[in-house]
Amino acid sequence: MASPSPVIETRAQLVEAMSRGSKPKADWRIGTEHEKFTFYRDSLEPVPYFGDNGIRALLGKVQAETAWVPSYDGENVIGLSDPKGGGSISLEPGGQFELSGAPLSTLHQTCVETNDHLRLLRKFTEPMGIDFLGIGVAPTWTLDEIPAMPKSRYGIMTPYMEKVGTLGTSMMYRSCTVQVNLDFSSEADMVKKLRVGLALQPVATALFANSPFLEGKPNGFLSFRSHIWLNTDNERTGMLPFVFEDGMGFERYADHALDVPMYFVIRDDEYINCAGESFRDFLEGKLPQLPGEKPTVRDWEDHLSTLFPEVRLKQFLEMRGADGGPWEGICALPAFWVGLLYDQTALDAAWDLVKDWTSEERETLRRQVPTTALKTPFRDGTLMDIARRAVEISRAGLKARNQRNWEGADETIFLKPIEHTLATGKTPAERLLDLYHGEWGGDVTPIFAEHAMGPAS
Template identity: 65%
Template structure:
């Protein structure tokens, strides 16, 4: 095993593959809320994307935040590509086009999520202001093409981008132009994981519709309310989608592991360098038949790395990652975690949500996923549309947060963080539809206006 990661043991059996996920099971008293979000960075004078290097580049932004927070940088070669907080889990990382990501630390409640996000934005904006760097809360950068966006110096993206060109039509748009919000939640057992994952997968198109916030592409009305979600439909079908097998009888950790084994690899890390294995089989790796590392077998860390390169609507690792929402403003970031926490962390709400989605067939779920990027809450279903389902889901989530009864210092419970969704339900319009009204109305087609109005 020359050159392999010495700190990670070899995979000895299928049980090791399963255990990499099942060991995330924990009692309800230890459940936490993790929130990740990505935001676009841009300069205003003149309006343009931000490069990595240079006195006003992303690297300077990282350096400034390091000085402000004391967080420690991590590197790709000689280039800092993010910051880690040694006191708690979480940190800052860069996406391929410079999208600035906060992986929030696990929080006891949504009030902690909101406080953490507010402090992050305070520090980020303080450091960014002298650099003329600004942050944009949209699901897709509205005016620039992939070719206009500078690439960040991360080796894994040098492997992923060429492979994306082979397996889909918009994979590089996903990498360089899109931004999402992700909620990470725990499970107590395999049965609890299965129930939560099924609810989360089925309702992911509902979340996409509620948080739709990317109607523009390359300076035009794209024809979609969530162009980011449309991009994912055209990225890489082998590693994306609605996990139809998760609804089969007998589904559990083992079946997810089998699915993951059949997803083509991207890379293996050896001696802190990325070995390009794009398109290769992890099953062959288990047999010592990976062409790039002949005779070598994978470690647990290799398997965990591989699990992180799978991008379904809900991803299973040692927790569940809900991945269907466009980036929005600060309140919308917290609202996503509020939506899923209310649905999945209260037993009564989880059961109500399961009853809501249980009648849906695979075709129903696929229909919603296919149509939501374009139609959003107006996506037809049965004799109604997704708006009615979304209103029910928000109501179920609100009731779950009421029962959780987690109060902030002002005595308010977590339902305050659902306010953006309640406004969307009240208006029957997603953020994207509100932007489109301005674009075709008061802005008179001037899309540069959105950089002011959607700035975080």
């Protein structure tokens, strides 16, 4: 049984919940997360939780094969985790199936992990008639058609999302992303990486733009998923302009997090609805739902996990700007950021690229990229110019890492999908739109067959 989390007595504990993630470069790792939609191959309908061929049944088959440890919400299995410290599988609100990968040393290992995961799932989904779709937003389903997963936290978040934004429930139930979690060595290193990550997040959004359809037709965006985030909950999302101000550090981020309204507190494995309440009041024992009780470090860590900026700080940095996509994109996204952030020369070059951008320029990019992606105007050119330079820096950073696979290839091989996007001038979304207006004849449904996600051959 886990030891109880200590009660927060000082501000230092708020800071330490993040700063203890600092580690020497030799211990830096790559943690890749990807989400994918589950659907039935015959009907193209989303897969519900219950039923002989539902998501619970799929989790049961994977658990029996792997001996991974199940996690529960009440009596319902909602995830699996590797007891040896590897990855975990979890469910997003609308049944999106997520792999949170193990902390790995190289991108080659990341790609093997992803491939093994998809191959394992295919063993069970094939006879169940289930398939996966890697894309940023579900292309045909309405919100009412998407079954909710039986997770208590989502029961709290859903009604709150409907109060604070216009598209929060779309974020929860019909969007998918690929993320990478990366380490830092110190407070100064964290700040520099956070600033570079925030400034270049619109570049990642543009390069991986892959959500041009909604409810069976073009939606007017190349990344509707990132447009969704503009209309979700402004108090917990965004580009965090304070990060670029003097004095930025762990404590400043803690102050920001304290001002973000709460969602819930967990007691005895039960979620207590605290949506909209103040963590500052909680620190003073004034949380209405738990009068007189003060938060633990675990409560604070849970609260940090409910912030959704473009880059999220916990004991590592989460790069959150990319749409979900096909297998090769799962490896390309971490490659882009590892190249930029894990080699000092590359990190310095990336900072030089963005350090004179204004807060207004960064925010304008964030707001325009969902529509125009790489064609977004920027200064005397377009974001394409910035993307080319960023990928060039990333490539140099990966070369400097000199991590090679059994064939002798270094990690730059994983940049191929985004280098193809730069070479053609067309994002994944634009290529999908070409198919829709061309050989698909105005029908979105071929995407389910042609872009089903499976392991590499």
